[in-house]
Amino acid sequence: MDGRELLQFCSNDYLGLANHPKLIAAMQDTAAQFGVGGGASHLVCGHSSYHHQLEERLAKITGRDRALLFSTGYMANLGTVTALLGKGDHILEDRLNHASLLDAGLLSGARFQRFQHNDMADLERRLRKLPADGNRLIVVDAVFSMDGDMAPLAELAALAQKYNAWLMADDAHGFGVLGESGAGCAEFFGLSQQELPVLMGTLGKGIGSFGAFVAGSEALIETLIQFARPYIYTTAMPPAVAAATIAGLNLLSEEPWRRQHLQELIGYFREQAQAFALPLMPSNTAIQPLLIGDEQAAMALSAALEQRGILVSAIRPPTVPVGSSRLRITLSAAHSKADIDCLLAALVEVLAA
Numbered sequence: 339m340d341g342r343e344l345l346q347f348c349s350n351d352y353l354g355l356a357n358h359p360k361l362i363a364a365m366q367d368t369a370a371q372f373g374v375g376g377g378a379s380h381l382v383c384g385h386s387s388y389h390h391q392l393e394e395r396l397a398k399i400t401g402r403d404r405a406l407l408f409s410t411g412y413m414a415n416l417g418t419v420t421a422l423l424g425k426g427d428h429i430l431e432d433r434l435n436h437a438s439l440l441d442a443g444l445l446s447g448a449r450f451q452r453f454q455h456n457d458m459a460d461l462e463r464r465l466r467k468l469p470a471d472g473n474r475l476i477v478v479d480a481v482f483s484m485d486g487d488m489a490p491l492a493e494l495a496a497l498a499q500k501y502n503a504w505l506m507a508d509d510a511h512g513f514g515v516l517g518e519s520g521a522g523c524a525e526f527f528g529l530s531q532q533e534l535p536v537l538m539g540t541l542g543k544g545i546g547s548f549g550a551f552v553a554g555s556e557a558l559i560e561t562l563i564q565f566a567r568p569y570i571y572t573t574a575m576p577p578a579v580a581a582a583t584i585a586g587l588n589l590l591s592e593e594p595w596r597r598q599h600l601q602e603l604i605g606y607f608r609e610q611a612q613a614f615a616l617p618l619m620p621s622n623t624a625i626q627p628l629l630i631g632d633e634q635a636a637m638a639l640s641a642a643l644e645q646r647g648i649l650v651s652a653i654r655p656p657t658v659p660v661g662s663s664r665l666r667i668t669l670s671a672a673h674s675k676a677d678i679d680c681l682l683a684a685l686v687e688v689l690a691a
């Protein structure tokens with residue numbers, strides 16, 4: 339920044355793949371062959387063999403019948419929720435869901451309820467009171483983007499089953515990172531397509547590329563192709579991006595050390611932060627926010643860290659509730675243990691000041 343090098347702890351490039359030579363080469367080679375632009379929407383003539391291959395890979399990795407690519411996660415959420423629900427239907431969202439899911443719920447025209455964060459009793463109370471008519475969709479972030487904690491997906495799946503609702507999980511921060519093979523929240527919790535019928539993931543975070551997908555049944559994917567307007571009415575992502583994404587997916591199995599290293603860094607950071615009595619939040623993922631509270635204080639701490647060569651942005655309302663401003667620290671497989679030590683030393687200094 340401004341000619342200075344900073345050590346960065348706030349991107350979502352959890353596996354450090356965004357700069358991987360294999361992703362770069364895949365993008366360069368495919369651009370040389372197919373050009374830069376997607377040229378048209380998927381349904382017109384923008385759907386290349388790379389897009390198709392990528393969809394097939396995503397279905398296989400997630401253990402779903404099919405997957406559909408979207409240009410961004412925001413559009414995937416908007417498109418999916420509005421394709422599945424309309425007036426007379428019901429949507430129940432965790433109150434800490436990502437903005438794109440909240441916007442999607444509002445845009446759908448369905449009756450919208452937000453339940454208390456990860457509070458299954460509150461959700462069940464609301465499900466019990468729903469009228470008999472209309473479709474029901476429960477939607478959560480699998481890993482909450484600003485808190486780093488996980489949704490209790492197994493319990494959510496059981497409630498969805500009991501109350502005849504569909505369950506949708508947004509795995510933006512889990513896909514590539516969670517689960518034995520990096521397949522994300524469904525693998526982590528061992529949830530089948532029947533238990534978790536609408537699985538959305540993004541490709542611009544753990545996978546180091548760009549774009550998003552929804553995976554599920556044949557009927558779900560056909561419904562999205564027909565009714566998800568942010569899928570239909572937009573230019574397909576460039577084929578070179580799809581090719582780079584395939585290279586990123588290959589690396590999930592080629593370089594499993596990235597997930598292991600990240601897990602080690604998470605454990606090390608939490609252990610050290612606890613020893614220094616830093617205000618950790620209850621998270622076991624790569625998102626390790628420090629709760630500060632006051633907006634000005636969070637801004638000042640971020641600025642003080644920057645002076646010490648560390649980049650961590652402050653997250654403030656309306657992204658998080660008033661009074662819960664925080665330093666959203668994210669860890670990556672691209673970090674070393676020495677990097678974490680630098681971060682910790684700087685944090686201890688600025689928090690003591």
Ligand SMILES: *Cc1c(COP(=O)(O)O)cnc(C)c1O
Nearest residue numbers: 410411412436479483508510540
């Ligand atoms: C980042 C994010 C999105 C949006 O994905 P993009 O591909 O960046 O548009 C959606 N949901 C969650 C939970 C996210 O963190």
